[in-house]
Amino acid sequence: xxxxxxxxxxxxxxxxxxxxxxxxxxxxxxxxxxxxxxxxxxxxxxxxxxxxxxxxxxxxxxxxxxxxxxxxxxxxxxxxxxxxxxxxxxxxxxxxxxxxxxxxxxxxxxxxxxxxxxxxxxxxxxxxxxxxxxxxxxxxxxxxxxxxxxxxxxxxxxxxxxxxxxxxxxxxxxxxxxxxxxxxxxxxxxxxxxxxxxxxxxxxxxxxxxxxxxxxxxxxxxxxxxxxxxxxxxxxxxxxxxxxxxxxxxxxxxxxxxxxxxxxxxxxxxxxxxxxxxxxxxxx
Ligand SMILES: Cc1cc2nc3c(=O)[nH]c(=O)nc-3n(C[C@H](O)[C@H](O)[C@H](O)COP(=O)(O)OP(=O)(O)OC[C@H]3O[C@@H](n4cnc5c(N)ncnc54)[C@H](O)[C@@H]3O)c2cc1C
Numbered sequence: 391x392x393x394x395x396x397x398x399x400x401x402x403x404x405x406x407x408x409x410x411x412x413x414x415x416x417x418x419x420x421x422x423x424x425x426x427x428x429x430x431x432x433x434x435x436x437x438x439x440x441x442x443x444x445x446x447x448x449x450x451x452x453x454x455x456x457x458x459x460x461x462x463x464x465x466x467x468x469x470x471x472x473x474x475x476x477x478x479x480x481x482x483x484x485x486x487x488x489x490x491x492x493x494x495x496x497x498x499x500x501x502x503x504x505x506x507x508x509x510x511x512x513x514x515x516x517x518x519x520x521x522x523x524x525x526x527x528x529x530x531x532x533x534x535x536x537x538x539x540x541x542x543x544x545x546x547x548x549x550x551x552x553x554x555x556x557x558x559x560x561x562x563x564x565x566x567x568x569x570x571x572x573x574x575x576x577x578x579x580x581x582x583x584x585x586x587x588x589x590x591x592x593x594x595x596x597x598x599x600x601x602x603x604x605x606x607x608x609x610x611x612x613x614x615x616x617x618x619x620x621x622x623x624x625x626x627x628x629x630x631x632x633x634x635x636x637x638x639x640x641x642x643x644x645x646x647x648x649x650x651x652x653x654x655x656x657x658x659x660x661x662x663x664x665x666x667x668x669x670x671x672x673x674x
Contacts, residue, residue, distance in 0.1 A: 393431035422504030464503025487572035516612030517604030543611035571670035
């Protein structure tokens with residue numbers, strides 16, 4: 391189908407984008423890489439009167455260090471995230487998961503910020519951002535605020551980004567020297583995950599010193615598997631210990647049932663994939 395008619399602007403600054411959004415109110419929509427929004431417009435699930443394209447705002451692109459944090463601009467593409475040396479050094483999990491997002495064409499158009507703002511519970515980046523303790527910088531005409539991961543994802547396709555606001559960057563504490571793995575379960579290549587697990591761990595002398603685990607598609611938002619994290623710390627990086635900790639991966643989750651699998655199947659998958667992801671992250 392062809393989208394309903396809309397006005398289109400492509401500002402070159404965040405300020406101009408915010409002004410355009412403020413003027414159009416709730417009838418405006420932001421477009422980043424368009425990989426999720428365009429299908430929505432073509433199916434006429436949304437019919438904005440104004441589309442504000444962020445593609446010409448250079449300030450929203452790029453990856454930089456800021457003390458103990460890695461800062462990723464919202465308009466940085468998945469392809470740039472996957473191949474960036476700073477990401478590989480300080481947030482390896484994003485690189486490991488990023489190469490599993492869709493296919494090369496989508497990764498070259500789709501953006502890190504767009505993926506998080508879209509908040510599809512089957513999207514791969516949300517669980518990784520949570521596992522890395524990311525915080526989200528949101529800018530509106532009233533100023534800029536930083537939202538912690540726990541508060542960013544509110545529900546299915548719903549985040550803390552308010553009307554007339556933009557996600558401008560994502561701040562990630564450096565996880566230098568941590569191992570990482572993203573275990574994504576799909577029926578065919580390049581698909582969205584039925585369930586996926588993001589794991590990053592710091593192993594010290596054969597013992598798991600710190601662990602963070604995120605779950606994809608195990609509820610209406612990405613989730614942290616905090617029971618698993620607590621059970622892993624202080625344990626030897628062995629199959630037996632990790633298997634025992636992974637048994638609680640589905641605790642506190644509310645997975646969907648659909649044609650790809652029912653909720654019980656997803657709960658089972660979560661434990662299996664968590665064991666695999668943690669072991670791979672720990673290098674076992
Ligand atoms: C064939 C195909 C397969 C895919 N497979 C996967 C997959 O396996 N895993 C996966 O994770 N993703 C997958 N995707 C989605 C892809 O990762 C997109 O990059 C992502 O969903 C949205 O990014 P985008 O930059 O294209 O955002 P857009 O589509 O432009 O925008 C998405 C939404 O976010 C809003 N938005 C975007 N940027 C901002 C911002 N800075 N501030 C506020 N709101 C904003 C838009 O208004 C819109 O509502 C797939 C997409 C396609 C087309």
